[in-house]
Amino acid sequence: MSFRCSVKFGERRGSFLMSRGLSNISRFPKPKDAEIENFVNAQAESIAKWWESDRFKNIKRPYTPLDVVKHRGSLGDDVVYGSSIQAKRLFQVLENKFKNKLPVHTLGVIDPVQMSQLARCDDIEVAYVSGWACSSTMVGSTNEVSPDFGDYPYDTVPNQVERIFKAQQMHDKxxxxxxLESKDTNKRVDYLKPIIADADMGHGGTTTVMKLAKLFAEKGAAGIHLEDQLHGGKRCGHLGGAVIVPTSTHIxxxxxxxxxWDIMGxxxxxxxxxxxxxxxLLSSNVDPRDHEHIQGTxxxxxxxxxxFLSELExxxxxxxxISMAEANWYKENKLYTFEEAAxxxxxxxxxxxxxxxxNKNLKLGKxxxxxxxELKSLVRSVNGGSDIVFNWDAPRTKEGFYMFKGGMKPAIQRSLAFAPYADLLWLETKSPDLKQAQAFSKEIHDVYPEAKLVYNLSPSFNWSAHGFDDEQLQSFIWDLAKEGFVxxxxxxxxxxxxxxxxxxxxxRYQTEGMKAYVEEVQKVEKENGCDVLTHQQWSGAEYVDSIMQVVQNGSSSQTLSTTGESFTETQF
Incomplete structure (x- = not known):
């Protein structure tokens, strides 16, 4: 049986309200052909209208609504995910701040404790979960900790997101x-700050990337970031030796x-x-967009x-x-891009x-x-039909990687290529540089004026060594926001x-004992108003106590209550 979608992408149709009977067909053990076709067409029409909303006004999809429906299954769009609710909020926050050239700035949290404290800051509107932190501190199923090489199980960060998202919901409840018991809204805390999480390089091929995206959506991440590094060649962005993939691979x-996410709705x-x-380093030369940055001899x-390496081994x-031979080979064979070779x-x-x-061909081809x-052909046209010497295979590494000349030009070109498919663009830099950020922003916004940008205020930078005075340090985030780094x-x-x-x-504790604990922890908690001072209340003991009373219908409220005479936090 074949189906057709009567709605073309981008075509606006009259208002329609799909009946709940057509939102899924799971209630039919053996639906009729017409019922299935009605379901498919209604779903496709709903998706087409969804894509025309402001939420996706700048997003390009190389597939159709019918492609999505074919892979959704019989539940249709009845399933609602908490992360999608949070994502709608995240989108609005970013939209509003971007229009007003203001930042959405946050701190990476590594556990529910830090999340709960971050939530108490009204001007910090999102939470962030780092893959680096998960790799080095939040062990996955293998119970291994290691540097950020992206070699941990791919569910490690989603599981940490789930832990934090569930904690957010607990504190919100x-x-x-x-x-409801006190009617006091003065102390209300926004615990449900949208979570943005690190998806590294996707941890594999297409199906793995999709499974990872599904995990993040199921476990509570409102947004994720994906970097253009190679699975298996991943490094922290501030380590050497990173291998990037072709532009087309990351797209x-x-x-x-x-x-x-479209399949999930x-x-x-x-x-x-x-x-x-x-x-x-570049993993493959398959994409011509990368060619001008590949180096050869x-x-x-x-x-x-x-x-040489094979013979040595x-x-x-x-x-x-071997190390000395490698150093000598690259010393004797200087590397050039094709332009430099010409x-x-x-x-x-x-x-x-x-x-x-x-430049003329670039303008004509757009x-x-x-x-x-094409570059070789241009050289022959100006060189009497002769080629120049350029060999980009000779310098390739043992793994087959090509030598790549990184810099702002490829970063801008790649970001422009990624822009139609992404909600935000992240430029990873090796130092905090406002002028560099301004140059990047101009190039991107000349083509995509509504592109929202991301900046990593990395602790890997020695901020004190980059010439900032106190005023510049304090204004850096807001200065970046003016350039679109929302x-x-x-x-x-x-x-x-x-x-x-x-x-x-x-x-201090090793020699001063409880004096150190009181002065470094309890006094500080009291002075700063940290709610973890009364950690039993913070953890939700009274909430669980209320649940128990509901179940017991008031019985045993005195004997089982967590707030009885043994409740030590009354000392505070």
Whole structure:
């Protein structure tokens, strides 16, 4: 049986309200053909109208509403996910702040305790969960901790999101109960801050990316970010040795994520992050958009490094000899992009003509790039039909990776390519640089004026060593927001504050005992109004007590109450 969708993408139709009987067909053991077709067409029409909403006004999809319906199943759009409710709120917060050139700035949290304290800050409107923090502190199913190489089980971060999201809901329930009993709204805390989480590089191929996106949506993340690094070659963005994937590969990840959420009927946000600004390796040359940034050698008849390596390994050469040979090979074979190679081998006038032809072809083609074959053809046209020497295979690594010249140009090109498929764009940088951010923002907004940008206020930066005075440090976030960097985060703030405060306590406690604990913890909690001072109330003991009384219908309210004479927090 085949179905057709009567609604074309982008076509606005009259108002319709689908009856609940057509929202799913699970109640029919053996539905008639007409009932199935009516269900499919109604679902497709609903999706088409959904896509035309302001929420998706800047999103491109290379598939149709019918493609989504075919993969939804009989429940249709009846299933509602908490993360989608949070995502709608997140979208509105970002929209409003972006229009007013204000930041949505936050701190990375590593557990429900930090989340509950972050929630008490009215001007911090979202929470962030870092993959780095999960890798190094929040063990996954393997009980291993390690640096941020993205090599932990792919459900590690979603599980931590679930833990925090459930804690958010617990504190929210506790607070509603307290309000109904006291009618005091003065202390109301917004515990349900939308969670943005680190999805690394997607942890695999298309189906893995979709499973990961599904996990995040099921477990409570309103938004995630995906970076253009290679699965298996992943590094923290502030470590060396990162391998990026072709531009097209990362676009496929973004499309897969969006398709998964469309199938689920959720509005979660995806952030496209590029690590190409600092990258030196590319996994494949399959995408012509990457060609101008791949490096090669201009030495004739050069023996590839991989051939040297194979011979050394066959002779059982020690690692020291191999390392020295590798260093010598790259020293003797300087690396060039094709443009740099052309400049070295053409005359000044030939190179100038080559560049003019390059720019002319870019304007005519409107693609923003030329492939290596097109560049070689341009060289021949200005060089009497002769090629220049350029070998990008000889420098390839043992794993087959190409040498890549990272920088702002590829970062901008990639971000422009990702923009139609993402809700926000993240430029990963190696230092906090307002001028660099301004330059990036201008290039992006000249093409996509409504593109929302993301900035990592990383603890990996030595902020004191970059020439900021106190006034500049205090205004940096708001200065970035004026450039469209609406979402900003200190990814590992929770990790560092946890370590700093506990180290201060432990160092004193070893010799001063309870004096240290009282002065470093309890006095500070009292002075700062930290609600964890009364940790039993903070954890929801009174909420559970109320649940028990409902179940027992008031019976045993005196004997089983958690607030009886043994309740020690009355001391505070």
């Amino acid at each position: 506790k607070q509603l109960l307290q309000f 496929s990840r973004l499309v897969a994520t969006r398709l998964q 959720t509005e979660n946000l995806v952030i496209a992050r590029t690590d190409s600004c600092n990258a030196k 201009i030495n004739k008849n050069v023996k590839p490094w991989s051939d 066959f002779d059982n050469a020690p690692s020291t000899k 400049k070295e081998q053409l005359s000044e006038s030939q190179f100038q003509t080559f560049k003019e032809q390059w 693609r923003g790039y030329l492939s290596i074959d 979402l900003q985060l200190v990814s590992l703030a929770g990790l560092h504050s946890d370590a700093s405060s506990f180290w201060k306590l432990a160092k």
